[in-house]
Amino acid sequence: MSTLPPSIQNLVDHFTTLPGIGPKTAEKLVFFLLRRAPKDLHDFGGALSHLADNVQLCSRCQNFTDQDPCEICSNPRRDQTTICVVADPLDLLALEATHNFRGVYHVLGHNINPLEGITPNDIRIRELIQRIEKPDPNTREIILALDANNEGETTALYLARLLKKYPIALTRIGKGLPMGSDMEYADSVTLSNALEGRREI
Numbered sequence: 467m468s469t470l471p472p473s474i475q476n477l478v479d480h481f482t483t484l485p486g487i488g489p490k491t492a493e494k495l496v497f498f499l500l501r502r503a504p505k506d507l508h509d510f511g512g513a514l515s516h517l518a519d520n521v522q523l524c525s526r527c528q529n530f531t532d533q534d535p536c537e538i539c540s541n542p543r544r545d546q547t548t549i550c551v552v553a554d555p556l557d558l559l560a561l562e563a564t565h566n567f568r569g570v571y572h573v574l575g576h577n578i579n580p581l582e583g584i585t586p587n588d589i590r591i592r593e594l595i596q597r598i599e600k601p602d603p604n605t606r607e608i609i610l611a612l613d614a615n616n617e618g619e620t621t622a623l624y625l626a627r628l629l630k631k632y633p634i635a636l637t638r639i640g641k642g643l644p645m646g647s648d649m650e651y652a653d654s655v656t657l658s659n660a661l662e663g664r665r666e667i
């Protein structure tokens with residue numbers, strides 16, 4: 467039986483749903499918040515509500531955005547004919563941090579992962595196909611920027627087979643990425659080199 471007041475226990479329970487946060491850490495965080503000014507707490511809560519109310523998926527690239535299409539997709543200086551496919555929005559952030567990619571993205575949301583029951587139907591492959599089947603803008607290159615691990619490999623092979631029939635250059639970055647590594651943890655120089663050294667598959 468918890469000895470915490472229900473209001474505090476309630477927030478502790480919410481924190482424990484986050485990755486890497488156990489009950490002890492959750493309690494620490496909540497007691498830390500309790501020392502903040504009430505206005506700060508309202509702002510914190512408001513930021514969470516704002517996420518729920520205002521963040522949506524971009525109808526083109528499927529990344530999280532406040533506006534649809536997102537800033538990258540609606541930027542006339544980005545090359546709309548080159549689509550870089552990533553599994554996760556954090557991978558997109560890592561690639562943007564290189565300042566070395568002028569194309570646009572497609573966020574699958576996940577890698578294919580049979581062990582976790584994530585099949586091709588569970589990730590945004592359908593949306594990618596719809597994009598490249600549209601004549602305007604005409605997609606010229608698809609870059610697979612997927613993690614250098616089993617799941618990334620499975621996803622890349624699946625997409626390579628699926629996309630073969632389209633008259634599009636299909637490339638993959640990976641050279642220079644340490645095997646077993648997550649894209650989001652690769653540093654900018656490594657990612658930049660991997661992007662420039664991409665190979666046709």
Ligand SMILES: [Zn+2]
Nearest residue numbers: 524527536539
């Ligand atoms: Zn977008």
